[in-house]
Amino acid sequence: MPASTAPRRATALARRPAMIVESPANERVRAARKLARRRERARRGVFLVEGPEVLTEALDHLVEVFVAVDAPPAARAVAEAAEARGARRTEVAAAVLDALATTVTPQGVVGVAALDEPPGDEALATASLAVLCCGVADPGNAGALIRSADAAGADVVLLSAGSVDARNPKAVRASAGSLFHLPVVEGVDPRETLAAARARGLATLGLDAGGTLAHSEADLAAPSLLVLGAEAHGLPSEVAAGCDALVRVPMPGAARPGWRGRAESLNLAATAAVVLLEAARQRGAR
Amino acid sequence: MPASTAPRRATALARRPAMIVESPANERVRAARKLARRRERARRGVFLVEGPEVLTEALDHLVEVFVAVDAPPAARAVAEAAEARGARRTEVAAAVLDALATTVTPQGVVGVAALDEPPGDEALATASLAVLCCGVADPGNAGALIRSADAAGADVVLLSAGSVDARNPKAVRASAGSLFHLPVVEGVDPRETLAAARARGLATLGLDAGGTLAHSEADLAAPSLLVLGAEAHGLPSEVAAGCDALVRVPMPGAARPGWRGRAESLNLAATAAVVLLEAARQRGAR
Structure with missing residues (x-):
């Protein structure tokens, strides 16, 4: 021109x-x-x-x-x-x-x-309800998890190194904008996060199909870090061992004859939603 | 040869x-x-x-x-x-x-x-916990919904005409096999299903962000049909009008300054999981 x-x-x-x-x-x-x-x-x-x-x-x-x-x-x-x-x-x-x-x-x-990523320690310092996910692989699950954490009023979501990127376009889409509502910290080390949470006075509760406490019996009104595993393998055993307690979501369907003993009967994002909204319920959400 | x-x-x-x-x-x-x-x-x-x-x-x-x-x-x-x-x-x-x-x-x-599809009426006849979804569009959501219904011990899932096909490969995959555990009836008319459920003595409970009852206050231990809308538009108003009560999942996150007034703050499959597992909790799942 x-x-x-x-x-x-x-x-x-x-x-x-x-x-x-x-x-x-x-x-x-x-x-x-x-x-x-x-x-x-x-x-x-x-x-x-x-x-x-x-x-x-x-x-x-x-x-x-x-x-x-x-x-x-x-x-x-x-x-x-x-x-x-x-x-x-x-x-x-x-x-x-x-x-x-x-x-x-x-x-x-x-x-x-x-979108700046906040330091994990800082985000945990004032958290009353936090979520740590170890190795989430599906971007749709990562986004849905962030969305549910947001809805439940959680203060921070932490994703371990090896997890899908929360800024993956499909994760962003599945978060329905929640990525912009609460801090999402990526690339954390689960054991360091457990230690940091404990130092901040948070109970560390691992979600596991074999957990000893039903989610509705766990005290989720107390300051808590909820810890989830990946889709395929559940909570890594070394992470489970580092949690204060293991929590399960009781599933009547697992008693059916057709059920062939799958370890994880709820989708990762569904488990997160159930426990996060149970925490909200115990905290008096109306 | x-x-x-x-x-x-x-x-x-x-x-x-x-x-x-x-x-x-x-x-x-x-x-x-x-x-x-x-x-x-x-x-x-x-x-x-x-x-x-x-x-x-x-x-x-x-x-x-x-x-x-x-x-x-x-x-x-x-x-x-x-x-x-x-x-x-x-x-x-x-x-x-x-x-x-x-x-x-x-x-x-x-x-x-x-996999034969059972007649919807027959499946409802003996149901204590049933799910009707009006217009679910995403196969991943449809599959996750069926999976959660299975885990919660629901007796049947009904999908309205216009919903995604539950036999879509992605839905089958997301159901993690639950499609083979409980009857999934497709192509139903929501109003006919509401009438049939009522005739069978089921309470018809619509899930809606503006519902008058919190999910934990609704009597989900009584025989119930849970009614969900589609991802984008929620529960159709004519379906909502036909329900006995509208139930919401209280979400503390909605009070945040960053929240711009989204109608549906939980993913469809997450909402289904939360309410279905609350029903299981009220029914004494341990």
């Missing part, structure tokens, strides 16, 4: 509609797409957020937002709200938005967010 | 190792792959089951099993157990198994199962 047209172009950019990015090869689009990779997220300290509902929860943390030309009103509104708070807004063709999205239904808008 | 070699070939097939299918274009493999489509499942009355854990729960219902030549011992064992119960076993190349699998980790074995 000749230099003489530059001022006119700048004026056009200041008005609606903005210039529309038509190619997925666009530099900013390519940079955003790379955030599907964990290493790239870690290196740049930003991650993808998809869909208007989650973006609404992320508004204070967005640095960039891509909105499709055919986006529905809710997507357009959140993109404009993000821009008003300082995020860079880029209008893109529908196909470019599809290329940006990692989930099936981005609903017209994808953002890039920056 | 000349007719004269047929007897020798039959003898070879009777011994290990069986003939190995190397091509995804093999007729039986192609027929199984088509089961990724709902219409094909409905037409043929069979569906895919993936991974040794779920196959173990499905043993009595398998008509066919495909096992990879490089399958781990658990996969090989379940394939042999299936064959011993009458399923047709086919050894396939690793790439063929990958082509058959719809989930990322089939772990060496994929089966085809037949």
Whole structure:
């Protein structure tokens, strides 16, 4: 483009509609797409957020937002709200938005967010209800766990090294924005976390199908760290050994003839929800 | 192949190792792959089951099993157990198994199962705890819901017309085999189901964020039909109006400043787990 047209172009950019990015090869689009990779997220300290509902929860943390030309009103509104708070807004063709999205239904808008991770010790220092998950592998489970912790009023979620990245796009989506509501600390060492929690006066309660205490009999109103294992293997034995008590969710279904002795009969995120909301109940939630 | 070699070939097939299918274009493999489509499942009355854990729960219902030549011992064992119960076993190349699998980790074995769907009325007739879900869209949620219902000792799960297919491979996988433990009735009409439940003496309890009763205050020990809405929209208003009472799960997190007024703060499957296991608790599960 000749230099003489530059001022006119700048004026056009200041008005609606903005210039529309038509190619997925666009530099900013390519940079955003790379955030599907964990290493790239870690290196740049930003991650993808998809869909208007989650973006609404992320508004204070967005640095960039891509909105499709055919986006529905809710997507357009959140993109404009993000821009008003300082995020860079880029209008893109529908196909470019599809290329940006990692989930099936981005609903017209994808953002890039920056969210500082708090030090785990600091988050535990004032916690009354905390969750430690050792090795969660499925991003949907990680997100649902964070969402349930948020709903139950937990103060912090800690994920062990080896867990899926909470900033994985599917985890962000499954958290339904809860990732932006409470501190989520990643890469922790479970034994160090148990020791730190105990030093802060929290009871450390491991969730285990063979636990001696039913969840409704455990004192979850007292300051507590709830400790969960991974999907496939449950609570690691060395972590279980380091807990003050092991808690189970009693399951009448396990007495059925059809039940072939599966160790873990509830999904990880379901177990977390049941125990977290039981804690909320014991704490007087109404 | 000349007719004269047929007897020798039959003898070879009777011994290990069986003939190995190397091509995804093999007729039986192609027929199984088509089961990724709902219409094909409905037409043929069979569906895919993936991974040794779920196959173990499905043993009595398998008509066919495909096992990879490089399958781990658990996969090989379940394939042999299936064959011993009458399923047709086919050894396939690793790439063929990958082509058959719809989930990322089939772990060496994929089966085809037949499972009759019981009439909803019959299943409700003797139910003490039943779940009706109106419009669940995500197969992972549907599977997790069925798994939690099973764990809680529920007698039947009913899915409204418009819900995802419980025999969707991802739903089957997420159910962790629970699909084979309790009757799952699909395509029901919610209002007819409410009427049938009431006629059978079940209280109809709608799960709703604005419900008047906390789940721990509702009498879930009494014979009950728990009624859930879909992920995005919650309980349809005409269904809510037809329930005896609306029940909420109290969520202290909703009082946070960061909370922007989301209608549904727990994932659908998490809500189901919390209320189902509360019912189990009230019914004396230990």
